[in-house]
Amino acid sequence: MENLNIKRSEKTYTSKKSMNKPSFGRAIWNELLHDKLAMGSFILLITIFATVFIGSTFFDMGEANKVNLGLINKPPSSSHILGTDASGRDMVGQMFLGARNSFLIAIGITVLCGIVGILIGLIAGYYGGLTDNVIMRVIDFISMLPRLMIIIAIISIIPNYSVITFVLIVSAFSWISDARLTRAKTLQQSSLDYVQASKTLGTRNFVIMFREVLPNIGSIVIVNLTLNLAGNMGIETGLTVLGFGLPFNTPSLGTLINYAMNPENLQRRPWQWLPASILIVVMMLCIYFVGQAVKRAADAKQRVA
Amino acid sequence: MKMKRLLALSLTLALTVTAFVGCGKNEEVASKSGSALQEIMAKYPSKTNNDATSIKGGVLKVAVDIDSAFEGIFNPCFSESAFDSDIYKWFMPNILSCDENFVFDQDGAATYTYDQNARTMTLKLKEGIKWHDGHPVTLDDLVFAYEVIAHKDYEGIRYDEQITNVVGVEEYHEGKADKISGLELSDDKMTLTIKFKEFFPSILVGGIWVDPIPRHYYEGIPVKEMKSHEKTRKYPIGFGPFKVKNIVPGESVELVRNDDYYLGAPKLDGVTLTVIAPDLIPAAMEEGKFDIAVFSQQKYPDYMEPKNFSYLGELDTYFSYTGFKLGKWDQNNSKNIYDPNSKMANVKLRQAIGYAIDNNKIANELYNGLRFHATTVITPRHSSYQNTELAGYTYDPEKAKKLLDEAGYKDINNDGYREDPNGKPFSITWAVMEGPGADTIAQYKIQNWKEVGLKVELYNGRLTEFNAFYDAVMTDDPKIDMYDAAWSTGFDPNPKNLWGAESSSNFTRYTSDTLNAIMNDISSEKAWDKEFLSKRYHDFQQAFFDEAPAIPNLWRMELKAVNNRVKNYEVTSFDIKQFAHLIELTADAPIKKTDVK
Numbered sequence: 055m056e057n058l059n060i061k062r063s064e065k066t067y068t069s070k071k072s073m074n075k076p077s078f079g080r081a082i083w084n085e086l087l088h089d090k091l092a093m094g095s096f097i098l099l100i101t102i103f104a105t106v107f108i109g110s111t112f113f114d115m116g117e118a119n120k121v122n123l124g125l126i127n128k129p130p131s132s133s134h135i136l137g138t139d140a141s142g143r144d145m146v147g148q149m150f151l152g153a154r155n156s157f158l159i160a161i162g163i164t165v166l167c168g169i170v171g172i173l174i175g176l177i178a179g180y181y182g183g184l185t186d187n188v189i190m191r192v193i194d195f196i197s198m199l200p201r202l203m204i205i206i207a208i209i210s211i212i213p214n215y216s217v218i219t220f221v222l223i224v225s226a227f228s229w230i231s232d233a234r235l236t237r238a239k240t241l242q243q244s245s246l247d248y249v250q251a252s253k254t255l256g257t258r259n260f261v262i263m264f265r266e267v268l269p270n271i272g273s274i275v276i277v278n279l280t281l282n283l284a285g286n287m288g289i290e291t292g293l294t295v296l297g298f299g300l301p302f303n304t305p306s307l308g309t310l311i312n313y314a315m316n317p318e319n320l321q322r323r324p325w326q327w328l329p330a331s332i333l334i335v336v337m338m339l340c341i342y343f344v345g346q347a348v349k350r351a352a353d354a355k356q357r358v359a
Numbered sequence: 360m361k362m363k364r365l366l367a368l369s370l371t372l373a374l375t376v377t378a379f380v381g382c383g384k385n386e387e388v389a390s391k392s393g394s395a396l397q398e399i400m401a402k403y404p405s406k407t408n409n410d411a412t413s414i415k416g417g418v419l420k421v422a423v424d425i426d427s428a429f430e431g432i433f434n435p436c437f438s439e440s441a442f443d444s445d446i447y448k449w450f451m452p453n454i455l456s457c458d459e460n461f462v463f464d465q466d467g468a469a470t471y472t473y474d475q476n477a478r479t480m481t482l483k484l485k486e487g488i489k490w491h492d493g494h495p496v497t498l499d500d501l502v503f504a505y506e507v508i509a510h511k512d513y514e515g516i517r518y519d520e521q522i523t524n525v526v527g528v529e530e531y532h533e534g535k536a537d538k539i540s541g542l543e544l545s546d547d548k549m550t551l552t553i554k555f556k557e558f559f560p561s562i563l564v565g566g567i568w569v570d571p572i573p574r575h576y577y578e579g580i581p582v583k584e585m586k587s588h589e590k591t592r593k594y595p596i597g598f599g600p601f602k603v604k605n606i607v608p609g610e611s612v613e614l615v616r617n618d619d620y621y622l623g624a625p626k627l628d629g630v631t632l633t634v635i636a637p638d639l640i641p642a643a644m645e646e647g648k649f650d651i652a653v654f655s656q657q658k659y660p661d662y663m664e665p666k667n668f669s670y671l672g673e674l675d676t677y678f679s680y681t682g683f684k685l686g687k688w689d690q691n692n693s694k695n696i697y698d699p700n701s702k703m704a705n706v707k708l709r710q711a712i713g714y715a716i717d718n719n720k721i722a723n724e725l726y727n728g729l730r731f732h733a734t735t736v737i738t739p740r741h742s743s744y745q746n747t748e749l750a751g752y753t754y755d756p757e758k759a760k761k762l763l764d765e766a767g768y769k770d771i772n773n774d775g776y777r778e779d780p781n782g783k784p785f786s787i788t789w790a791v792m793e794g795p796g797a798d799t800i801a802q803y804k805i806q807n808w809k810e811v812g813l814k815v816e817l818y819n820g821r822l823t824e825f826n827a828f829y830d831a832v833m834t835d836d837p838k839i840d841m842y843d844a845a846w847s848t849g850f851d852p853n854p855k856n857l858w859g860a861e862s863s864s865n866f867t868r869y870t871s872d873t874l875n876a877i878m879n880d881i882s883s884e885k886a887w888d889k890e891f892l893s894k895r896y897h898d899f900q901q902a903f904f905d906e907a908p909a910i911p912n913l914w915r916m917e918l919k920a921v922n923n924r925v926k927n928y929e930v931t932s933f934d935i936k937q938f939a940h941l942i943e944l945t946a947d948a949p950i951k952k953t954d955v956k
Contacts, residue, residue, distance in 0.1 A: 121799055121802045121803040123720050123799075124720075126724060126725070140796070140799060141799040141802065141803075214820035301821050302798040302802060302822075316638070317638055317641075317642065
């Protein structure tokens with residue numbers, strides 16, 4: 055039935071869809087409405103993102119990162135609500151800028167990997183044969199590499215690295231899972247009648263790929279990307295905690311959590327690492343709950359709505 | 360390859376030498392320098408003042424503060440690690456002690472006389488000193504140490520100028536002689552005359568090899584195998600107040616008393632030395648796991664008033680400095696070549712950089728006053744040579760700006776940073792080592808320099824790992840204009856070791872006629888005249904300040920935490936004074952924080 059729907063003309067397709075089958079966005083929304091936890095998470099997520107991105111515009115990067123030796127390790131007070139760190143910097147500014155950087159990194163990696171992965175996955179899955187073979191062997195090769203070790207090695211040799219270079223380095227090794235998933239799904243789709251029919255009618259390959267195959271696998275890809283977002287936040291945090299993350303002047307949630315590596319900070323100065331840790335846990339949980347709702351929306355059998 | 364060796368050598372020297380630094384009389388030292396220094400040092404005695412009644416015996420627990428494991432080469436000829444030497448000094452002393460100025464004195468296991476004209480030094484060993492296996496110690500054991508180091512199969516780092524300055528060592532090394540001709544042993548083997556090629560005052564300041572190794576014990580073991588032999592690693596012997604009972608490689612060493620010790624039987628039953636990560640020391644001290652441990656200055660504010668332990672302090676011969684890259688190392692001729700066209704060659708620029716740094720604030724806020732703004736490159740530990748009239752580069756941004764204006768560095772395009780005299784953008788690349796708090800200091804100094812309009816960027820945009828840092832700085836990476844390093848002078852403050860025209864450790868590669876003339880005087884035979892020597896030291900510091908090839912940043916003191924049950928312990932190194940046999944305890948176990956109300 056589903057395939058038939060797609061082969062119909064644009065007009066019938068849309069009208070049919072709104073009657074029988076809600077759009078994917080609609081399905082997600084219905085899911086959220088029926089799952090209070092997911093809805094709460096969604097609202098919280100939006101609020102956090104908005105607060106962080108709007109809030110961080112009030113902080114000047116240079117000012118917030120200025121070392122102030124007279125204010126080292128001060129506990130929370132009226133002038134510094136979250137206290138100060140070992141360099142005498144106000145933790146509120148560090149939190150806002152750090153959270154913003156971490157979010158940007160997570161989103162950046164997810165989007166970049168998504169674009170590259172989907173493109174390559176589509177090409178491999180759609181054309182099949184030799185193209186598929188070559189691409190898949192390249193992917194196999196990359197996935198064989200010890201990803202974390204190579205990222206660490208690259209980070210320690212390139213000069214002047216920043217949020218952007220960090221995103222690029224991590225993405226260079228992270229797109230393969232997206233490509234694999236897309237390729238598997240595309241492979242399935244491309245053997246279906248509607249693709250064959252479209253081909254026979256002389257539609258160009260790229261049009262088939264992006265206007266016909268992609269929308270059909272879109273829901274799964276979106277689910278995958280949502281869940282990846284949480285994981286990518288973890289990559290940045292993990293690397294920074296290990297000491298291979300962003301430079302000193304670029305605060306991130308990882309650098310803030312890194313303060314807990316020092317036993318004295320862990321014992322005596324929770325204001326330096328606790329807020330960032332809580333934020334990460336909350337974010338991860340929110341993304342997870344929303345992701346679950348999106349996942350259910352993508353699969354009609356699992357829907358609660 | 361040679362570079363690598365030199366690197367290893369200089370680093371190890373710097374490391375081992377730190378371990379050898381001790382402190383005899385703080386009061387005297389402090390009175391000569393700034394009041395801040397005086398106040399701080401007065402707060403930290405060099406001796407424990409525990410008056411309680413001692414218990415009989417007891418085992419002292421000493422912390423070895425390493426992140427990983429100790430190497431465990433317990434033979435002074437082969438040991439390259441300060442941690443190993445800190446351990447073996449408990450059971451393997453040397454034969455000459457020193458006074459508070461690090462000059463050899465007559466209180467050790469041997470006494471000495473010297474003859475300037477004949478360029479000889481005569482050592483006489485006291486009677487009745489025995490190795491732990493009962494065999495008597497003779498000066499033939501010292502000769503053996505020389506023979507091992509000078510042997511052609513020897514691969515350690517001790518075969519250096521200090522050893523080759525002894526007549527006949529090089530011939531022995533090349534296999535042309537089967538004995539070292541400059542070492543003349545008396546028939547009873549208790550008197551040794553050492554003949555030197557050159558004889559200058561530095562020889563009396565830790566300038567000769569004084570660690571004997573037992574010839575009878577190593578009999579028949581080829582020099583090549585000594586380093587890894589179990590007699591070095593598992594069953595080492597010495598003639599100190601304690602002897603080895605058990606060694607767990609890399610982890611701990613258990614020592615028991617040596618009743619035959621020549622200065623009298625020790626009061627303790629034994630000593631255990633155990634490895635612990637420096638980060639864990641504060642908590643371990645509070646829990647009474649150790650009696651003695653080196654304490655981090657940055658952790659100090661959280662443990663300002665300890666209940667169950669107290670702090671002892673000693674001034675170090677350490678100083679940190681900001682050096683400028685001003686030339687190249689000529690590998691073929693082994694000397695530094697100054698390049699007057701280098702980027703940092705303008706002396707006013709260098710002085711301005713010095714005046715812009717607020718070292719006092721770094722010392723007080725970040726190191727809690729346990730480091731001090733260094734006014735000169737001679738540390739207060741060598742107070743008799745220090746030029747105390749020199750104010751040094753104290754924080755004065757206005758003066759820095761004035762100097763930069765004079766030198767032609769002006770901000771033309773109003774971006775807040777100065778351009779070079781030709782109007783081109785000017786930025787300085789600065790190499791800094793990783794380390795606790797290094798980020799904060801680096802960032803703070805960059806801010807300092809920004810205040811006066813200088814753009815300073817970190818080498819590769821970040822802090823550099825220790826080995827990579829020295830690799831880059833030693834090999835004169837052209838990208839580096841400026842670097843922050845540290846140096847431990849050790850016993851002998853002779854500036855030639857670090858700033859000399861022929862010193863590969865002179866990473867600035869700066870040489871000048873004025874400095875060279877002074878340094879040659881300091882190492883010449885004229886230097887036997889104490890007044891002349893002192894004057895030339897003062898001249899050196901003045902000239903160094905004027906020419907500013909480097910800006911001294913901080914001096915430091917070493918902080919040791921000692922449990923309140925320890926009696927008669929001093930922070931002084933065993934190289935300076937033997938006192939391990941006098942240490943006593945006043946409780947059966949280290950006092951815990953919870954034991955004290």
